[in-house]
Amino acid sequence: MSASLLEVCAWDAEDPLREVAARFVRPEGLIYLDGNSLGAAPVDAYGRLEAAVAGEWAQGLVRSWNGADWIGAPARIGAKIAHLIGARPSEVVVADSTSVNLFKLLVAALQRQAPRGVILSEPGEFPTDLYVAQGVAATLPGVSLRLLPAEELVAAIGADVGVVMLTHVHYRTGARRDMAAITQRAREAGALVIWDLSHSAGAVQVDLAGARAELAVGCGYKYLNGGPGAPAYLYVAERRQAELSSPLTGWMGHDDPFEFGDVYRPAAGMDRFLVGTPPMLSMLALECGVDQFEGVDMAAVEAKARRLCSLFIERVEDRCGGHGLQLITPCAPARRGGHVSFTHPDAYAIMQALIERGVIGDFRGPDVLRCGFAPLYTRFEDVWRAVEVLAEVLNTDAWRDPRYQTRARVT
């Protein structure tokens, strides 16, 4: 028997992260289970952007590059993210989008790994990662993308594989991969692994150093709460930085950006992975999002994510049986991230009905209902109540309403 409302409210009252939830805006009448797609807005974000626009930009103007340390933002925010993912401050910078950062690391890694030109990944991986790999293959001679099912993948790291590219937590199933084991196996086989942390960092404990991971990218606008389309980050272990060259050699990656000479010389450390001038307002919103982790123990985040997901799964089993929902997320807490997915032939319509009733999760085509449980601000009560709404939608056939059947473009 899964937990009662009374019980889960008691969990909320004892939650070591309960004070943190108050740092986020909570729209009236909404249960938000999509922080894995776009994180909630910190209460502070508005004040930060006000200061950035009305103060730093409007009054400080170009002087704010130094005066407000805009110039230091990529490394400064990178260092704060490093703290959340088990990296050193000097191993992470914020720049561009996840896709662009992945392109940089793929090209840099493959140039180092030549002639090992295969990028190994899995069918159904995060689409933009697969797309970027295809762009790299169309650009670099001798490079190709090979997709193998997860269970065969690790054993298939042959002598032609230069790079293994995987997401740490799968965007669709929520499955969490064993970063340490895969990294070790790849290293033994002479391949580098690029980890995409987009769906794990900020939701669960990530320990890049402990896993001896060497390369990673990640997203700023999901569990890091950086605002819509927030800049992304990349990680390169210190021991690899000097031997990797980004193909995107813009002025911010120059050893001396203010030299204004004709010849590119990459910066010594992670700055070499910077390219153009960063979108500062979005950068500062990201910093505000990351700052919400201040004082937060990532072990507590991990523990809460596990409990939130378990509660959801158990409540759905109890309350929504017989309606054809199939759990595609692993049951073992250590094998999943911060979101849970079920398939259903009418997943789209069911999600539309939920959204109209104030429960926001998302639909991933063709048949996935996905709900994310950002540990910083999701309450156990939210999960409990969301499942009650889902049960009602299923039990009353509310999702069959014709207006839920027409697909709009969704994100």
Place this chain on the structure above:
Amino acid sequence: MSASLLEVCAWDAEDPLREVAARFVRPEGLIYLDGNSLGAAPVDAYGRLEAAVAGEWAQGLVRSWNGADWIGAPARIGAKIAHLIGARPSEVVVADSTSVNLFKLLVAALQRQAPRGVILSEPGEFPTDLYVAQGVAATLPGVSLRLLPAEELVAAIGADVGVVMLTHVHYRTGARRDMAAITQRAREAGALVIWDLSHSAGAVQVDLAGARAELAVGCGYKYLNGGPGAPAYLYVAERRQAELSSPLTGWMGHDDPFEFGDVYRPAAGMDRFLVGTPPMLSMLALECGVDQFEGVDMAAVEAKARRLCSLFIERVEDRCGGHGLQLITPCAPARRGGHVSFTHPDAYAIMQALIERGVIGDFRGPDVLRCGFAPLYTRFEDVWRAVEVLAEVLNTDAWRDPRYQTRARVT
């Protein structure tokens, strides 16, 4: 004899753009001559960002991708920029940084132009453009960067040249190139030209269609007033879009981004040059900047830029003679953009003395004093008064103060 204060105040009173200046924040006690580096903040920017953060993000959350049409922003803002540069709405999208966009177009153009692998440019061109070209040369086999002085460049477009890469207005000298003539000469020689409009769009009249230009990139945070590090844009003439493939193939460039399939298919039009999720807060600030051009006749912008620059040059000649300032910007108004540069062996110290006295221009190493005259908000009186401050700094040797001699990192 150059114009008197009384005369220039009369010019301001008759300026057809005088109402537009009121759309921008004007910090008390400051004469801002650096809109070519970071454009001034529109008065509206603060309200726009407030709505974006407190409304669209905090309350709308993930629903705002459709509800606030975030998803349409790259094309929507691109269409507004198209209007300023003589392009069709379907020929411009906003994405990434100028450097990243240049990388996309260089690789796409060179793949089309193979085996013509030479990128032809000029020594002393905009540094990030040269750096990006070097990164492309290090990535694509058979590609190299060749630098030739401007006067030899056009005649040197040989059979091995795939792409000519030039800025429309030179960041340092302010010289404006003859876009139509160079584009025609390159076309005759079988080369494509990529124009960097960063220092011309928004300051002078740009007519891509009239020049039969095919490829261009440009910056959002200079004369377009998009805020610090605002996203950039790229232009591809309709007749070239289908034949060019970006190497950066992220999900936003997919023909159907919400298909979530494994195989990349580029979108039909300019969307194929999008990559990752755009930094929306910075995007919306850029849109606000671009919106300040509403109702503005670009011919009036061009006319005012010419007159502002001429006034500055004439006043400096009148008031600052004998101090070693050398004009490096062309005198003929049609051959320059919206900024004017002088060299001086002590340019750095002089600019520091100016900044401390509330006149903000910038220094470009090793010896350039650069002042920009953004036509939307710079008044003729500003120019006149700025030159008085410069004359005082020079006549009193104020710049020799030791505290102006130590170079800090500047942008």
